[in-house]
Amino acid sequence: MTAEAPAAGTAPALADALVVAAAAWSRLRSGQSLDRALELAMRDLAPPGQRSDARMSGAVRDITASAARRCAVLEYLLGELVHRSPDPAVSALLAVALAQLLARSYTEFTLVNQAVRAARSRAQTAGAAPMVNAVLREFLRRRATLEEQANSDPARRFNVPPWWLNRLQSEYPSRAESILAAQLEEPPLVLRVNCRRATPVQVLAELTAAGLAARQVGPSALWLHRPTAVERIPGFAAGVVSVQDAGAQLAAPWLGVGAGMRVLDACAAPGGKTAHVLELADCRVDAVEMDPKRAILIDSNLQRLGLAGGRARVLVADILRPSSYWDGTPYDRILLDAPCSASGVVRRHPDVPWLRRASDVAKLATRQAKMLHTLWPLLAPAGRLLYVVCSVFAEEGRRQIAAFVQGQPGARRLRLPHGGPAGLQLLPNSAADAATEREDMAVPVLHDGFFYALLEKI
Numbered sequence: 001m002t003a004e005a006p007a008a009g010t011a012p013a014l015a016d017a018l019v020v021a022a023a024a025w026s027r028l029r030s031g032q033s034l035d036r037a038l039e040l041a042m043r044d045l046a047p048p049g050q051r052s053d054a055r056m057s058g059a060v061r062d063i064t065a066s067a068a069r070r071c072a073v074l075e076y077l078l079g080e081l082v083h084r085s086p087d088p089a090v091s092a093l094l095a096v097a098l099a100q101l102l103a104r105s106y107t108e109f110t111l112v113n114q115a116v117r118a119a120r121s122r123a124q125t126a127g128a129a130p131m132v133n134a135v136l137r138e139f140l141r142r143r144a145t146l147e148e149q150a151n152s153d154p155a156r157r158f159n160v161p162p163w164w165l166n167r168l169q170s171e172y173p174s175r176a177e178s179i180l181a182a183q184l185e186e187p188p189l190v191l192r193v194n195c196r197r198a199t200p201v202q203v204l205a206e207l208t209a210a211g212l213a214a215r216q217v218g219p220s221a222l223w224l225h226r227p228t229a230v231e232r233i234p235g236f237a238a239g240v241v242s243v244q245d246a247g248a249q250l251a252a253p254w255l256g257v258g259a260g261m262r263v264l265d266a267c268a269a270p271g272g273k274t275a276h277v278l279e280l281a282d283c284r285v286d287a288v289e290m291d292p293k294r295a296i297l298i299d300s301n302l303q304r305l306g307l308a309g310g311r312a313r314v315l316v317a318d319i320l321r322p323s324s325y326w327d328g329t330p331y332d333r334i335l336l337d338a339p340c341s342a343s344g345v346v347r348r349h350p351d352v353p354w355l356r357r358a359s360d361v362a363k364l365a366t367r368q369a370k371m372l373h374t375l376w377p378l379l380a381p382a383g384r385l386l387y388v389v390c391s392v393f394a395e396e397g398r399r400q401i402a403a404f405v406q407g408q409p410g411a412r413r414l415r416l417p418h419g420g421p422a423g424l425q426l427l428p429n430s431a432a433d434a435a436t437e438r439e440d441m442a443v444p445v446l447h448d449g450f451f452y453a454l455l456e457k458i
């Protein structure tokens with residue numbers, strides 16, 4: 001499991017975690033996002049005393065995310081192993097249990113035993129407990145052949161729908177496999193060091209003293225080798241560090257903020273980049289977010305970092321309606337971290353490829369174009385707009401910006417470190433790449449997939 005194993009005697013029972021994870025899995029397969037599915041399954045099925053227990057929700061998240069990373073293989077295995085279609089609750093329990101067997105997170109005996117206990121613990125699945133036992137044991141007997149067959153199909157092996165695989169193969173003929181392989185990995189936990197409070201070297205020393213192995217993977221980015229609850233990370237509560245992927249950490253420095261500047265952070269929640277901008281310069285930021293629940297997260301992030309109030313205004317508004325948040329004074333800098341396919345952050349959101357349809361990418365690109373056109377007039381002359389998407393699809397990145405600049409003679413593209421004139425496409429890379437020593441950290445060595453383009457108004 002990704003979360004560290006809790007001390008003996010305090011861990012939630014695996015059987016209980018499997019029950020909740022199975023309920024989350026059912027919700028996920030009927031179209032809910034992983035986060036929402038987990039929230040509702042915890043509310044409905046976690047033992048009463050453990051509904052807000054971080055260890056329980058961590059264990060359930062690990063089990064469900066592990067299944068989500070193997071969605072296509074699990075569907076195949078269920079098709080091979082289960083001959084009469086069982087109650088959906090039984091299928092879901094089998095799916096999450098098989099995922100744990102595939103991940104080899106527990107001994108085979110423990111896992112099968114706990115899955116059978118999980119089945120017995122609920123009226124809906126109790127009658128199928130012998131069948132759960134039989135199916136899991138049959139999988140173990142035929143494991144090698146079944147795994148080989150399941151992985152023989154690349155879309156199944158990489159856990160994406162065929163249209164997603166085809167799109168990546170046509171856009172990145174020689175890189176598609178490495179992108180997909182990186183996205184099957186457990187997401188790395190990366191911290192951003194608050195430059196107002198400490199240096200990466202100081203934080204590394206504190207992490208080491210606390211027994212948390214880490215290494216620097218970007219200018220202010222530290223990768224914790226073992227995912228750890230944030231409460232256990234020294235300096236987190238005090239605002240010395242925040243959790244943020246090293247690729248996402250490039251936005252604030254590349255925006256080039258200076259003291260006194262007026263900055264618009266469009267699409268701001270949960271506020272990772274808002275906070276970074278405020279850490280870097282004594283500027284004023286309007287952080288606009290349409291979703292009121294998510295806007296609350298910006299406030300709590302800023303409070304933890306001691307950056308709330310004063311220089312930051314959190315505004316709940318639709319960025320496409322400037323009259324609802326803009327006072328008419330142009331912004332010196334605009335950060336547009338636009339909603340996108342999230343095709344660059346699949347290892348953090350393994351549900352994403354299964355929630356999207358091929359036609360969604362064009363719809364998202366149309367919305368992003370609308371945002372660019374709406375925000376451009378809000379930018380001061382000589383002002384800069386940084387466009388970011390956590391996507392690897394060119395329609396949302398390189399092609400989006402090319403079309404915008406072509407229709408907007410007052411927009412000039414600026415070169416980014418390591419990027420060409422068309423912008424910088426960062427492809428998600430593997431934790432194994434981060435082992436390579438590199439002096440130059442201008443572009444991090446471990447990161448998710450992002451597209452960046454910096455535009456200047458002439």
Ligand SMILES: C[S@@+](CC[C@H](N)C(=O)[O-])C[C@H]1O[C@@H](n2cnc3c(N)ncnc32)[C@H](O)[C@@H]1O
Binds near residue numbers: 270291317318340
């Ligand atoms: C990629 S996330 C932003 C992440 C954020 N910049 C950070 O670094 O923490 C996109 C956000 O845009 C918000 N959003 C989507 N459409 C919007 C709109 N029309 N106006 C304002 N916010 C919007 C979404 O609710 C979501 O929170």
